[in-house]
Amino acid sequence: MKTPRWGCVLLLLAAGLLSACGGLSTEAAIATGIAQTLQISGLETAAAGNGVQATAAQAAQDTPAAGAADAATATALPELGTALVSVTQDTNxxxxxxxxxxLITTIAAGQQVQVxxxxxxxxxxxxxxPGGAGDCWLWLRYATSSDFSAYNLPAATQPPTPTATLTPTATATPLPSFGGAWTSKTASGASNYTGAITFTLSGNTVTGSTQFSTYSYSFTGTLSGDGQQVSxxxxxxxxxxxxxxxxLLNNNxxxxxxxxxxxxxxxxxGASEPGSCQWP
Known part of the structure; x- marks a missing residue:
């Protein structure tokens, strides 16, 4: 508190006044000094009050409102950019x-794409x-990041599973075969003979028998690799x-x-006789 310091000053002032008023009576001088002392004390009190108010006002100006501080703290969060991902090896x-x-495209290793x-x-x-319109589903097995929860991205809806298209198995067209019954013919010049013959196949071996005129004939031969010739x-x-x-010219x-x-x-x-019976 400042009261003791001001009290000393007041006493000194009172003593000076008493000296200056030497012509006054002792009682009058004392009365005058007391009155002046009281006046100075009142000025001191007023001045002290004004100082306290000024200090409080200055403190109020220097202290931010609690709500403003909270608002500043709430908006100080870092802003997230675009969600990006890349892969370490080419990924469909x-x-x-x-x-x-x-398959829509292939994301190359090291290429960044937006999630x-x-x-x-x-x-x-x-x-x-990348470099085109539309989107595609990227497998994250080789991705550099797999957690994008901080970006609050929308959830995707799975498209309907495509119906598998079955590719019909190609049916191989069987090659002509010597096996089975035939009408056979042998000719030389004006002479020709016909007879029924049945060839039997066993592995790559061909056997058969027929009768031309009054003579019987037995045949044994070996098929070529493709089964189309026999000797x-x-x-x-x-x-x-x-x-x-x-x-064989065809199957018949x-x-x-x-x-x-x-x-x-x-x-x-029902086939007809070949146009040329001789070969080669």
């Missing part, structure tokens, strides 16, 4: 979250197709023997020869 980006969906939506409980997010030997009841060869015709200038051909299932 599809029309849905599995390999069943159509648009998340799909809870999966390893997929929806990203912007072998024959015997007959003449008696005679020789070599033979034949090739063949042409060939039995040596010594004799042609050998066959037909079946």
């Amino acid at each position: 980006c599809r029309s849905g979250p599995s390999v069943q969906y159509r 648009l939506k998340t799909f809870q409980g999966s390893e997929y997010v929806v990203v912007q197709v 072998g030997t024959w015997t007959s009841s003449v008696p005679s023997n020789g070599s033979w060869t034949a090739r 015709q063949f042409s060939g020869n039995i040596g010594n200038g004799w042609s050998f051909c066959g037909w079946r299932n």
Whole structure:
């Protein structure tokens, strides 16, 4: 408190006044000094009050309102930018979250793309197709980040699973075969003979027998790798023997020869005799 210091000053002032008023009576001088002392004391009190008010006002100006401080703190959070992701190796980006969906593009290793939506409980997010319109579903197995919860991205809705298109199995067209019954013919010049013959196949071995005129003929041969030609030997009841060869023209015709200038051909299932019975 400042009262003791001001009290000393007042006493000194009173003493000075008493000296200056030497012509006054002692009682008058005392009375005058007391009155002046009281006046000065009142000025001191007023001045002290004004100082307190000024200090309080200044403190009020220096102290921010609590609400303003709270508001400043609330808006001081950092702003999040665009959600981006990249992959460490080339990754397919599809029309849905599995390999069943159509491939749209491939995200190259190190390429950044924008994340648009998340799909809870999966390893997929929806990203912007780089350099084009639309979006695609990116697998996060090789992604540099998999948590985008801080961005408050919308949730993606899974597209309907595409129906698998079954590719029909191609049915191989069977190659023509020597096996089965034929009408056969052998000819040389003006002489020609026909007879029924049945070829039997066992592995790549062909056997068959027929009768031309009054003579029987037996054939044995080996098929080529594709089964379209046969070469072998024959015997007959003449008696005679020789070599033979034949090739399939289609499943119902063949042409060939039995040596010594004799042609050998066959037909079946309503087909006609080949245009050329001789081969080669």
